[in-house]
Amino acid sequence: MPIYKDEITNKYYFSTRYKDVYGNNKRKVKRGFRTKREAKAAEASFLTEIETGYSDSNTFDYIFNHYLDNTDLREKTRRRKENEYKLHIKERFGHIKMNQIKQNQCQEFRSYLMKNMPSPNSARTIWSGFKVVINHAKKHFGLRIDPTISITPIPRVKPKPKYMLREEFEDKIDNIDNQDYRELLKLMFYTGLRVGEAMALTWNDYNKYKKELSISKTMDVTNRKIYNRAKTESSEDIVPLPIFINDILIERYNLMSNNYKYFDDNYFIFGGMEPKHYSHLHKKYKQVFPNYDIHTLRHSYASYLANNGVDIFVLQSLMRHSQITETMQTYSHLYTQKKHDAIRIFDNI
Template identity: 50%
Template sequence: MPVYKDEKTKKYYFSVRYKDTFGKSKRKVKRGFSKKKDAKLAESEFIQQVKHGYSDNKTFEEVFYDYLKHTDLRDRTLRRKKYDYKNHIKKHFGDIPVGKITQSQCLEFRTYLVENCKSINTARTIWTTFKAVITYAMTYYKLSHNPCLGVKAIPRVKTKIAFVNKEQFHEKVEKLDNENYKDMLIFMFYTGTRIGEAMGMLWSDIDLNKREVSISKTWDITARKMSEYPKTSSSVALLPMPKILVELLQRKYEESKLKIKDFNDEMFVFGGYRPPDYAHFSRVVKALFPNITSHGLRHSYASYLADKGCDIYVLRDLLRHSSITETVDTYTHFYTSKKHEAMKFFDD
């Protein structure tokens, strides 16, 4: 196929007609080559690429972005994977053809992650993404071997759970001057909701008569917009509310009707037209509870119920975990009173 010269720019370009994966006729034009031979070389590479389709000669970076394009990932997960690729994976594998990656390179990369990431769980997350791309290449890019085979997985390390008890919580939260923040903290403590779920709560999600709150979406803190789904599919649920929270929300609803112009049930429970500023809210929580994050209120909710002997399967449903294993692994050590009760069997 001939290469052309653009008389206006004095640059070379190529124009190729080809058939795509679905057999449809397409045309590829690429401009901006300073030399004719560079345009011809680029044209030749493109023809080979079309001819052979997906190939293990593609760079890891090309496979990585194709993996993102064809994998159903939520916006937050997509941003995290791109961040991890840019900051950790790219410098090791970005320009290497996926078929040229060796087991020794994978082993060296695993060591790098363990030694350089801020936590072992972060290292494990990045390693999992890397292996997922390799698996994708084996499925779609004719990669015949898995260079990760034989390289040990990075183990998950159980982090220490930080929480406050009910008495400590109320003692601290009463010191807050910001009533909206106070109400939001109480809501999180008595529902076990995540920060994004609480920020994205609308009045239409609250049923004060049934004493239930509907969890079906979350506020995307980074993008500052509503995501029409919570963290996971298992997070969608109706949660019961205790009397103390129902009374708080009834008061807040009546106050909001008086204070907010054009008030309606599609407004945010904690903020009205918009939810609170996440950064400012987090600083307030840190000052109030220096030993926990806002997520620690979720742990506080769970630990309180566990300590009171709440059935582990009910606790799983209230926390909206995808499996009972997650609940058991995280919270069974809080069932101290139940363990002591078990000792009574020996006294009978």
């Protein structure tokens, strides 16, 4: 097919006809190539993709982008995967046809990650992203041989979570000089909410009579975009409130409903018509709690409950974990006293 030159931009483009997956006649036009050769190569690549369709002879780059376009990813997750791909994967595998990727190439990539990433968990995240594309090719493109199948997975190193005592939190929280942030952080400490969940709350999510919050959405703290779904399926649940936290919310509701002329229950509990900015909250938090990240509040909530004898299955429900193993792996070390209490049965003879 001929290649054309745009007389306005002095760049080349191709225009070609093809049939889509439904057999309909279509035209593809792509512009902006610096040379005629680049335009011709791009056209040939496009026609090859159309011809091979869902075949494992497509390149890793093609299948990676197909995975992005056909998977329901959060915007934040998509950005992370795109960045990891550009930095670590594309140069090594992007141009290779999926069915031509070799085991030794994958082994070398694993070694590169283990040597160059700041932590084993960072290496594991990128390796998992690489494996996801392999699995996508197996599921949708007929890839028969997984080149990573015999390679040792990168193990997850689960750090012991940091937490602060309730006494320390209460001793310092009043040093937060903004009432909205002070009350938001109190809510997080005494409910175990993630920061995105707390900042996404509207008054529609609150029931003062039942003393509970309904968690059904979260906020991407990098761009303040609200997603109408929780972090995970198990995260969508009802969260009970201590009486004193419920009293704080009742007072906030009365104050906001009197101060905002057009107030309704769609207003954000910590904000108004718009949610607060996470960057400002984080700055205020680190001024008072420099040794803890903000997720420590969630761990502190769980730790306080565990240390005060709350059953681990109840803790799983309160933390909204999908599996009891997640709760046990993170907090079972706090149940040492319960082990001692259990073994005392032998002393009661």
